[in-house]
Amino acid sequence: MYIILFNLLSWVTFFVFLFVLYLLILWMWGNMTAKVPFVGVPSKVLHEIEKALDINDDSVVYDLGCGDGKVLFYLYKKNPKATYIGIENSSFPTILAKTRNWWHKKFNTSKIEIIKKDFFEVDLSNATHIFTYLYPSLMDDLLPKLDKELKSGTKLVSASFHFTTKKEIKEIDLKRGRYQLTNKIYVYEF
Ligand SMILES: C[S@@+](CC[C@H](N)C(=O)[O-])C[C@H]1O[C@@H](n2cnc3c(N)ncnc32)[C@H](O)[C@@H]1O
Known part of the structure; x- marks a missing residue:
């Protein structure tokens, strides 16, 4: 035995x-x-991201390169009525995000969807809010798609990195230490 x-x-x-x-x-x-490694945005700046996005019940929020879904799950807690879509093309963070969402859906009527795909191949025309934590070169590669697809008034909040050819409507200095990640948030309107 x-x-x-x-x-x-x-x-x-x-x-x-x-x-x-x-x-x-x-x-x-x-x-x-990956062009951008999987590094989660620091937990301490989530509140500032939420404030900058200013989501309402009817919002459709995308996290382009959602990693393990950290930002979306935080936003859901603050506003459970909005719709959240995370796009991620790397396998490891997608497994984490999907497992987290599967568990989350057991206890919540969650409107979070995690899609394993390259965000360049996803139609973003229904977005009202977008969050990004990418690299400057990737932001610039993404801009023509965003300009073409997003409806007027869509808000984009980027942690750390900005577009080189589009002017932000707001730059928020988070007053974090020099060697800490995510010192600034950039807010854009399309
Ligand atoms: C710096 S992490 C940010 C993760 C998450 N947004 C957060 O703030 O916690 C960037 C993520 O974008 C993903 N990514 C990069 N390029 C992508 C693409 N073309 N399509 C989908 N995901 C992508 C990477 O795999 C990575 O997980």
Whole structure:
């Protein structure tokens, strides 16, 4: 009996180890191949992001490159009636975001959707609000698509990085330490 239990436990440990190894490889591979690595926005700036977005019940909010969904889940807590869509093309953060959403939906009537896709291939015409935490070059690559697809009045809030050819309507200095991530938030209107 003890031998069977021991064998079973060994197999379970082995499969857990393989699964963790698989996640680790996905995470490393994603960060090596992505134009922007998966780095979550600091928790301390979430409140400022929420304030800058100024979401209402009818808002349709996209996080382009949503990572593990941290921003969307925070925004949902503050305004559960809005619609939230996270687009992510890297496998590891998508697994985290989808698992989190699956768990979340067990206890909430959540309107959060996580889509594994390149955001350049997603139609954004129904967005009212967009959040980004990307790189400056990627922001500039994205601008023609946003200009073409977004309806007039759509608000975009970017953590840390700004467009080089579009003027923000607001630049918010978060007064964080020099070596801390996300010192500024840029607000744009299309
Ligand atoms: C710096 S992380 C930000 C994560 C999340 N928005 C946050 O603030 O916590 C940027 C994410 O964008 C994703 N990403 C980069 N380019 C993408 C693309 N073309 N389509 C979808 N996701 C992309 C990366 O995989 C990464 O997870």
